[in-house]
Amino acid sequence: MIETEKLGKRYEDQEIISDVTFRVEKGEIFGLIGPSGAGKSTLLRILDLLEEESEGSLTLMGEPVSHSPLERLKLRLRMAMLLQKPVVFNTTVEGNIGLGLKFRKVARAEIARKVKEALTEIDLTGYEARKAITLSGGEAQRVALARAMVTEPEILYLDEPTANLDPPSTEKIEQLVVQMNREHGTTVILSTHDLLQGQRMASRIGVIMRGKLLQTGTTRGIFHRPDNTQIARFVGMENIIEGEVMATDRGEVTIAAGDVQIHALSSYPVGTKATALFRGEDVTIDLSPRSSTSARNLLHGIVQELVPVGPFEHVIMDCGVPITALITIRSVEDLELQPGKEVWVSLKATAIHVLPRDRS
Amino acid sequence: MVNEIMDGFVQAFWLIVTLDPEVVEITLRSLEISLAATIIGASVCLPLGGFIHFHEFRGKRILVNVIQTLYALPTVIAGLFLFLFISRAGPFGFLGMLFTPVGMVLAQFILITPILIGLTISALSTIDREARMTVKSLGASGTQSVLTIMQEARFAILAAVILGFGRAISEVGAAMMIGGNIRGATRVLTTAITLETSIGDFSLSIALGIILLLVAVVVNLILNVAQQR
The missing domain is CATH 3.40.50.300 (P-loop containing nucleotide triphosphate hydrolases)
Structure with missing residues (x-):
């Protein structure tokens, strides 16, 4: 047309x-x-x-x-x-x-x-x-x-x-x-x-x-x-984390960003400067480490700040790298989240999009 | 002197309410000449203003500036200019237009042309880009879009025409030079006021002055009513 x-x-x-x-x-x-x-x-x-x-x-x-x-x-x-x-x-x-x-x-x-x-x-x-x-x-x-x-x-x-x-x-x-x-x-x-x-x-x-x-x-x-x-950034992806591929295993890469390791699905070779991108709504927050989760990434963090976004809140956490989650206000209340609170963050490898640094 | 003025007002009042033949005749002639000049002017200048506005050409800005400068064209200069053309010795002398109402129409037409063209251009410029774009997008042909946008600017264009009429009916210089203020032939409100004042007949002057002001009031009312509709 x-x-x-x-x-x-x-x-x-x-x-x-x-x-x-x-x-x-x-x-x-x-x-x-x-x-x-x-x-x-x-x-x-x-x-x-x-x-x-x-x-x-x-x-x-x-x-x-x-x-x-x-x-x-x-x-x-x-x-x-x-x-x-x-x-x-x-x-x-x-x-x-x-x-x-x-x-x-x-x-x-x-x-x-x-x-x-x-x-x-x-x-x-x-x-x-x-x-x-x-x-x-x-x-x-x-x-x-x-x-x-x-x-x-x-x-x-x-x-x-x-x-x-x-x-x-x-x-x-x-x-x-x-x-x-x-x-x-x-x-x-x-x-x-x-x-x-x-x-x-x-x-x-x-x-x-x-x-x-x-x-x-x-x-x-x-x-x-x-x-x-x-x-x-324009489409509102809250998490853009820069690192380097340190290991690969059957279509999965491990990206090191500071002390934190992030597992994602990708095929870039070891040594690639890479950026891991994921949306806040794909991040799950728990008060204790989940045992039954299928998420490949489990990180320990501390809540830094809560920012309301309509019926949701952006929960900004320090997990070694800054990670932002988008969850409902009700969940924030149920989990009694507030700055300083210790949390466990889980994130599926499939939710993470990896870009080589030269394209980012 | 004060008494004379008071008397003048009283007599002027009677001249108007009794529809004094001379007053009526001069008033009608004034209206006829200025309306003719305005109607002819509008039918020439509106399309011309539209043409200038809707076309891009070299020297457009300069032309618009010249037109705007001519808003203030002194009436005696318009009169002189035309006089040179239509006097016996002039290139159009053979038409015998000097000291005729036709010549006066022409003089007023020349005088108000810049206002009519210039204000039409200004009126059209107030229609915003979005409106023009919408007209074009709706599938208007060139002529249709010009007509639609002129219609959209109709009140501002009407104001231009009325302003032109106001200038025509109130000017005295060109009417005097081209018309000659001949009683029963080319005497109009403004030239009559000039003459009667100079010979000391204040009552007629005041009566005609009141009528001239009334014309302005009526014209203004028409404009207001039109804009509120």
Whole structure:
């Protein structure tokens, strides 16, 4: 559906994105995640043919994209985009939702019918004659989405669509987009800096940082097996421990980091400078050493600090190396964890992702 | 002197409420000429402003700066400029426009052109990047997107047009030079006030002055109502 080849964009001397190559299949929801200013918006604008690339090429819906304004308009008519800032025009809600249809010279009665239907879907039944600029942010964004929806696009681009919205509005927008994807097979590309939104909505994710597409894969793959420590930090991997492979045994390596040994699944040879990465939620805390655990790593540590994260807490411990666990507040209470408390930490070898240092 | 002024106000009041034929005639002529200049000006300058705004070309910034400078074009200079062109000896002298209402329309048109073009450009610049992008993304053709964005800026553009009308109806220099203040032919509110004041007929001056102010008030009201809708 979408195929790019070494796409690049430059404004004067500044390179905004470069060497972006990826493809998205028909009917997929693809998440572009990355920090603000990484080039996500620029990439989406190029894909929606609002801007021209400086380098590389792209194919949309099976057609190579040319520079001819007419050809580009034809393709643009088959796509739609929703921006971070809810854009409504100073007219009625009906005038807003029907705008794309008006551009397509759809008959008035047909527009009115489609708008009515769309308003029901976005829970704004009867809002036809309301002045759009009097809507709240969440309502305005729903109207903007409806405006995109009624044109029945084959590809829908969402540029941080819920960054300024409250949780219920966010949920509604997400639900509508997923529904559109399921019912009409709309291909969706969503940019977000919210990892959880990427995870909730997208089947595959691309990580974009400083204008480069660093890794694409399933959400699970990127969350657990990031290609480098930069991505690992961005996807919230709490534990990034540097060491050196000191032993190998049938697909398992032992990494020495200071006095601590970490067992992980990997095949790097002895002597490799390596980084062990694992997520806080894969770390288990007990008050005494477990005998029945299957975890290959068992470390003794002392709680240093507790940091609340929503309904969870980050438990930062000194186990010879700093290790952070993510556990529920209830578990923290049950275990009576507090700074200074002695704990035993267990961690499965399979939960640890190993990267050679030169790639990290 | 104070008595004269008081008398002037009383008489002015009667001239207005009794719809004095001369007062009515001068007022209508003023409105006709300035409305014509504004309507012609708007139909030329709005598209022109749109064209300048939506196209990138060499010297665009300089052009916009020149236009903005001309907001303050002295009316007598506009008058002089046009006079040279349409006086008997001028290149367009054969059209016989000097000392006619048509000539005055032309003079006011020239005078308000910079305001209409410049303020149209400013009005369009207030429409943000996201709105433009959304219009384009919704599949608007070039013409459709220009029209949609001009529609979005309609209140600011309307304000420009009304400001243009205000300048046209209140100027005196060009109306005097090109119109000649001929009674029953080219006498308008401002030129009549000038003349009547100089010959000491304050009551007519004051009556016409009040009417001129009323025009400004009405125009302002229209603008306010339009913007609140």
